[in-house]
Amino acid sequence: MMRDKYSRPHVAAQGVRLKTSAMIASIAGDDQPTRMAPFGTALVELAKSRPDVVGLSADLAKYTDLHVFAQAHPDRFYQMGMAEQLLMGAAAGLAREGFLPFATTYAVFASRRAYDFICMAIAEENLNVKIACALPGLTTGYGPSHQATEDLAIFRGLPNLTIIDPCDALEIEQAVPAVAEHQGPVYMRLLRGKVPLVLDKYDYRFEIGKAKLLRDGSDVLFISSGLMTMRALEAAAELERSGTRAAVLHVGTIKPLDTETILNEAMRGGRAVVVAENHTVVGGLGEAVARHLVLNGFSGRFHHIGLPDAFLDAGALPTLHDRYGISSQRMAETIRNWL
Amino acid sequence: MTGKISNTSLEQRARNIRRHALRMAEVQGQGYIAQALGIADVLAVSYFDGLNYRAHDPEWEGRDRFLLSIGHYAIALYAALIEAGIIPEDEIETYGSDDSRLPMSGMASYTPGMEITGGSLGQGLSIAVGMCLGLKRKQSGSFVYNLLSDGELDEGSTWEAAMSAASFGLDNLIAIVDVNNMQADGPSKGILNFEPLHEKFAAFGWHVQRVDGNVIADLVTAFRAARACGQRKPRVIICDTKMGKGVDFLEARERNHFLRVEPEEWSRALEAINAGRAS
Numbered sequence: 246m247m248r249d250k251y252s253r254p255h256v257a258a259q260g261v262r263l264k265t266s267a268m269i270a271s272i273a274g275d276d277q278p279t280r281m282a283p284f285g286t287a288l289v290e291l292a293k294s295r296p297d298v299v300g301l302s303a304d305l306a307k308y309t310d311l312h313v314f315a316q317a318h319p320d321r322f323y324q325m326g327m328a329e330q331l332l333m334g335a336a337a338g339l340a341r342e343g344f345l346p347f348a349t350t351y352a353v354f355a356s357r358r359a360y361d362f363i364c365m366a367i368a369e370e371n372l373n374v375k376i377a378c379a380l381p382g383l384t385t386g387y388g389p390s391h392q393a394t395e396d397l398a399i400f401r402g403l404p405n406l407t408i409i410d411p412c413d414a415l416e417i418e419q420a421v422p423a424v425a426e427h428q429g430p431v432y433m434r435l436l437r438g439k440v441p442l443v444l445d446k447y448d449y450r451f452e453i454g455k456a457k458l459l460r461d462g463s464d465v466l467f468i469s470s471g472l473m474t475m476r477a478l479e480a481a482a483e484l485e486r487s488g489t490r491a492a493v494l495h496v497g498t499i500k501p502l503d504t505e506t507i508l509n510e511a512m513r514g515g516r517a518v519v520v521a522e523n524h525t526v527v528g529g530l531g532e533a534v535a536r537h538l539v540l541n542g543f544s545g546r547f548h549h550i551g552l553p554d555a556f557l558d559a560g561a562l563p564t565l566h567d568r569y570g571i572s573s574q575r576m577a578e579t580i581r582n583w584l
Numbered sequence: 585m586t587g588k589i590s591n592t593s594l595e596q597r598a599r600n601i602r603r604h605a606l607r608m609a610e611v612q613g614q615g616y617i618a619q620a621l622g623i624a625d626v627l628a629v630s631y632f633d634g635l636n637y638r639a640h641d642p643e644w645e646g647r648d649r650f651l652l653s654i655g656h657y658a659i660a661l662y663a664a665l666i667e668a669g670i671i672p673e674d675e676i677e678t679y680g681s682d683d684s685r686l687p688m689s690g691m692a693s694y695t696p697g698m699e700i701t702g703g704s705l706g707q708g709l710s711i712a713v714g715m716c717l718g719l720k721r722k723q724s725g726s727f728v729y730n731l732l733s734d735g736e737l738d739e740g741s742t743w744e745a746a747m748s749a750a751s752f753g754l755d756n757l758i759a760i761v762d763v764n765n766m767q768a769d770g771p772s773k774g775i776l777n778f779e780p781l782h783e784k785f786a787a788f789g790w791h792v793q794r795v796d797g798n799v800i801a802d803l804v805t806a807f808r809a810a811r812a813c814g815q816r817k818p819r820v821i822i823c824d825t826k827m828g829k830g831v832d833f834l835e836a837r838e839r840n841h842f843l844r845v846e847p848e849e850w851s852r853a854l855e856a857i858n859a860g861r862a863s
């Protein structure tokens with residue numbers, strides 16, 4: 246979209262406007278249960294039994310919750326400075342020498358700035374580097390420089406790389422030891438700070454490569470990842486009030502995709518399938534699922550909720566989630582209109 | 585603009601820039617206000633002694649280009665653009681709000697006078713190299729200024745551009761480095777050592793000056809010398825600045841990369857600036 250920066254906003258005419266306050270915004274709702282810094286906490290826990298674990302950040306330890314690890318293990322933490330290519334290169338080097346590096350920055354800087362280093366220094370050699378990145382998709386109102394709307398598209402194309410998109414604090418805590426156990430490089434999307442706690446109500450166990458049905462329903466099947474699973478659960482509750490029964494299948498691992506579970510659920514009971522992702526509609530979960538379903542003879546109704554193929558606006562996060570259709574309210578509306 | 589304004593009025597400009605920035609930060613209740621207070625003197629000298637521009641025509645072909653690669657410093661540049669008459673003062677209240685022309689991170693498509701989209705740090709100097717090459721191709725006498733942060737010295741791309749600028753002999757490039765000894769995770773000195781900076785830039789083939797970035801008279805001298813130096817070299821002015829400059833209780837905050845300020849403190853901060861306690 247081209248905006249006209251020479252047309253003045255109607256300053257006086259504006260009522261109360263929401264503010265960006267972007268860098269510290271939590272995606273948690275006001276009355277939602279949360280846990281503080283689940284990634285950092287889980288990494289400290291893991292480090293107790295894994296002396297090979299080291300942490301690296303590119304001047305964003307504090308903003309990726311790695312500072313919790315850095316405080317607990319200052320001798321196992323490397324501050325690489327704001328140099329993301331160096332961060333990934335050095336993580337590769339540490340992995341070569343037998344260590345288990347967790348490297349953190351924002352999703353935009355790992356996927357855009359450091360991609361070639363992740364590709365050649367890490368993934369091509371199948372090295373044991375775990376990349377954990379805050380601000381995935383649209384989780385800041387700061388504008389395109391910090392909105393990683395295409396990180397999954399970028400990384401899905403990379404052979405050897407396992408991609409995790411956790412929904413909440415519980416899943417992050419469970420994913421940390423799981424990705425450490427896994428042999429090979431991992432890219433994990435992070436929620437940081439005060440992270441919502443949702444999956445504790447669903448008896449959830451994270452397993453790499455496994456999609457899990459959180460809620461059953463006979464009319465609609467949501468297939469979702471990351472924070473959109475939280476939204477899908479809320480939208481499903483909302484839809485239930487108007488008599489639409491929606492199931493939610495959470496896909497915590499984007500790659501390798503749990504194609505078996507996804508196909509089974511999509512083929513079961515003639516439900517309308519809706520993929521929901523916190524990512525551009527290009528190249529993410531939606532296209533991965535659609536490809537698989539089409540190749541396997543799925544001919545039912547299919548809808549895709551995701552971010553537009555555009556550079557997104559700056560603004561308050563709730564405003565933007567509404568504007569781009571990924572708030573639970575907007576999702577429920579979209580589905581009601583579509584059905 | 586060059587040379588017409590006395591140092592006293594530059595001090596007044598700097599005070600006004602600090603005031604505008606404080607009022608914007610108050611809208612959000614938090615933000616990159618310590619950087620804005622620290623760089624205000626550099627911006628006052630840039631916009632009221634250094635740069636050629638036309639306030640009513642921000643895209644005038646003959647202007648000097650001022651590139652802000654540090655998107656988060658936008659609050660500081662907006663304050664300068666307001667003081668320069670490029671942005672109306674009444675838009676202060678929209679800062680960082682939905683549908684504002686003044687988003688928290690500076691972007692070229694939003695704001696008159698914002699030459700590039702910053703925010704992904706370490707890109708500005710490369711863009712500056714290209715603009716300098718382009719201006720030379722057009723036989724333009726305009727200069728390109730790039731304000732970068734000490735954090736941006738961590739990025740390899742900054743040094744690729746530094747080497748390139750010298751290699752091309754870009755005497756129309758003036759880099760301004762804000763050494764405020766602060767980055768996201770804390771004091772720069774503890775993040776990645778980039779000193780000795782003067783020697784580094786000199787070894788890369790640049791004309792180098794290092795000044796106290798909060799002393800206006802020294803800044804004026806350095807900015808004029810950078811333009812006039814006569815060598816076929818890019819020029820850098822390394823400015824040591826104080827985060828929160830002019831507001832004692834903000835200067836004293838230790839981790840001030842992103843400051844939260846209590847509601848009642850804003851008026852105290854404004855008073856400090858008005859009283860000119862900026863020593």
Ligand SMILES: Cc1ncc(C[n+]2csc(CCOP(=O)(O)OP(=O)(O)O)c2C)c(N)n1
Nearest residue numbers: 304327703704705733734735766767768841
């Ligand atoms: C390429 C890139 N990496 C990381 C960041 C995140 N980030 C934003 S500001 C910042 C600190 C950079 O240092 P500096 O600009 O000197 O900080 P300040 O002086 O404003 O505290 C970082 C790491 C970014 N914006 N761009």
Ligand SMILES: [Mg+2]
Nearest residue numbers: 733734735766
């Ligand atoms: Mg700094």
